[in-house]
Amino acid sequence: MYISEKIKQAITYDAIVIGSGISGGWAAMELCKKGLKVLLLERGRDVKHIVDYPTAMLNPWDFKLGFNNTAKDREDDPIQSQSYTPADKHFYVRDKEHPYIQEKPFNWIRGYQVGGKSLTWGRHCYRLSDLDFEANAKDGIAIDWPIRYKDLEQWYSYVETYIGISGRRENLPHLPDGEFLPPWNLNCVEEHLRDSIKKHDPVRVLTNARLANLTKTLEGRGPCQERNLCSRGCPFGGYFSSNSATIPAALATGNLTLRPFSIVAEILYDEQQQRAAGVSVIDAISKERLEFFSKIVFVNASTIATTSILLQSVSSRFPDGLGNDSGQLGHNLMDHTAAAGAYGILYDLYSDKYYKGRRPEGFFIPRFRNLKDGENLGFKRGYNFQGHGERQEWGDRSRYMVNEFGKDFKAKLTTPGPWTVWMQGWGECLPYYTNRISLSDDKKDQWGLPLVKIHFSYGDNESKMIDDIRKTSAEMLTQAGFKDIDSFKYNRPGGSAIHEMGTARMGHDPETSVLNQFNQVHAVKNVFVTDGSCMTSSGSQNPSLTYMALTARACAFAVAELKKQNI
Incomplete structure (x- = not known):
């Protein structure tokens, strides 16, 4: 019971955004720019652009053990330490402090701070196409997306223009071009591979990775300094993050209240009004329970956390x-x-050629499997390749020179080795009902909230696709004249790509989906979910650009509906 209506008004906002990562930062900025008073909740600490990047300017020799994690790191953080190094460890959670239950192996990589994983993301930005949006319907798998490319096209352009993406136009219908800044130049061995691929199979295209790193100054950010130290946080604003772009823009409107250390326990549901009234929050430090109220709620806590909040939000x-x-x-x-x-x-x-700087991007080979109906490959959907070419350095060859010393040894170490290419496939995962998250009935975290249980495994389709990835990557290198080819296959569980998606999917029918075509919860019209949990299928492309475009679109719709008093 509140002491007075005046006190309640002080904690009432037009909108509450849960989570400050890539999609949450966008939601906060869009809603603030449209004149709404917004409360942005982040369960972790505050991280301010530039001042809270402690390792950004350190040299390799400034790290006591180089970039090697210790045995204690691996013991204390068996999941997170697979992704972090001493240079960016501070942007990842501690596994012991934030446990979860793996019913089947799944690497849940997390960053609990203002900016979330936008500080450490890979920055690859690719549009989905109707090849992706129509795939479920054509294959008879899961449910159909409630949108098509034309619904999102203008929003892709809107987002790309703001964040700044370097890339090259290729005029491929299954990988639509975007609003690009000039790309970096491919190096000679990447051009060599590109020309060989084009010669042997014109359907396959090697192009520059499309990356949210600025090749020229944009909105006071950048340009990228080609240091390739992005995961430490960039003092130059050379890559897009919530911290360098959307959150400062939201704060500049005067409409944003940012509250870190705020763990959302549930979304409050008003039974009489049949809408969300606000959120219940646990202060991460004091563990005090607080309530905040709003007209609309955007849930952007990242796929698994978002769905756990929705599952925790129970009522009659x-x-x-x-x-x-x-x-x-x-x-x-x-x-x-x-x-x-x-x-x-x-x-x-190319022994007379080298490169300058450490450009942050490599090459990208868009999907070339199952582009046409009737291909009989033994699996559905497809994959892309991401990779890079470089010359061997001393570290690559020193292990073969353990018995050498003297002048000749020094000369070998300081002379660049031959050119190499590494490439890895990113494959689409089908939406299986059995791959799920749920809440523990009896195990709680330190704030009294139920632990998340994750049950996930790849299916036969993904296994066959992985075998094809291994075959085609070796084939392309062989055709291009590469030797000593190692076609590798890792035994990695789900979560390792850090592209978790689904669990609150979009769809036409409320009986088979959680969200409608505007990312509204079907039955609670003033709640929107625009992070990875909304995805109906995964495509093979890195998904963050799609989250941002969906968020901008949903914000425009939400504000329009507010003005019409429909929500």
């Missing part, structure tokens, strides 16, 4: 989680496969 109307009339909430978890590829050495060519 929604005993199985907010908006879970369909029973689909928590199901259809997806993550790209990143488990196979090839490495090769190109001897005796």
Whole structure:
């Protein structure tokens, strides 16, 4: 019971955004720019652009053990330490402090701070096409997306223009071009591979990776300094993050209240009004319970955390989680496969060529499998390749020179080795109902909230696709004259690509989906979900650009509906 209506008004906002990562930062900025008073909740600490990047300017020799994690790191953080190094460890959670239950192996990589994983993301930005949006319907798998490319095209352009993406136009219908800044130049061995691929199979295209790194100054950010130290946080604003772009823009409007250390326990549902009233928050430090109220709620806590919040939000109307009339909430978890590829050495060519700087991007080979109906490959959907070419350095060859010393040894170490290419496939994961997250009935975290349980495994389709990735990557290197080819296959569990998606999917029918075509919860019209949990299928492309475009679109729709008093 509140002491007075005046006190309640002080904690009431037009909108509450849960999560400050890539999609949450966009939601906060868009809603603030449209004049709404916004409360942005982040469960972790505050990270301010530039001042809170402690390792950004350190040299390799400034790290006591180099970039090697210790045995204690691996013991204390068996999951997170697979992704972090001493240079960016501070942007990842501690596994012991934030446990979860793996019913089947799944690497849940997390960054609990203002900016979330936008500080450490890979920055690859690719549009989905109707090849992706129509795939479920054509294959008879899961449910159809409620949107098509034309619905998102203008929003892709809107987002790309703001964040700044370097890339090259290729005029491929299955990988639509975007609003690009000039790309970096491919180096000679990447051009060599590109020309060979084009010669042997014109359907396959090697192009520059499309990356949210600025090749020229944009909105006071950048340009990229080609240091390739992005995961430490960039003092130059050379790559897009919530911290360098959207959150400062939201704060500049005067409409944003940012509250870190705020763990959302549930979304409050008003039974009489049949809408969300606000959120219940646990202060991460004091563990005090607080409530905040708003007209609309955007849930952008990242796929698994978002769905756990929805599952925790129970009422007599929604005993199985907010908006879970369909029973689909928590199901259809997806993550790209990143488990196979090839490495090769190109001897005796381009020995007079080298490169300057450490450009942050490599090359990208868009999907070339199952582009046409009727291909009989033994699996559905497809994959892309991401890779890079470089010359061997002293570290690559010193292990073969353990018995050498003296002048000749020094000369060998300081002379660049032959050119090499490494490439790895990112494969689409189908939406399986059995891949799911749920909440523990008896195990709680330190704030009294139920632990998340994750049950995930790749299917036969993904396994066959991985085998094809291994075969085609080795084939392309062989055709290009590479030797000593190692076609590798990792035994990596789900989550390793850090592209978790699904669990609160979009769809036409409230009986089979959680969200509608505007990312509204079907049964709770003032709640929107625009992070990875909304995805109906995964495509093979890195998904973050799609999250941002969906968020901008949903914000425009939400504000328009508010003005019409429809929500």
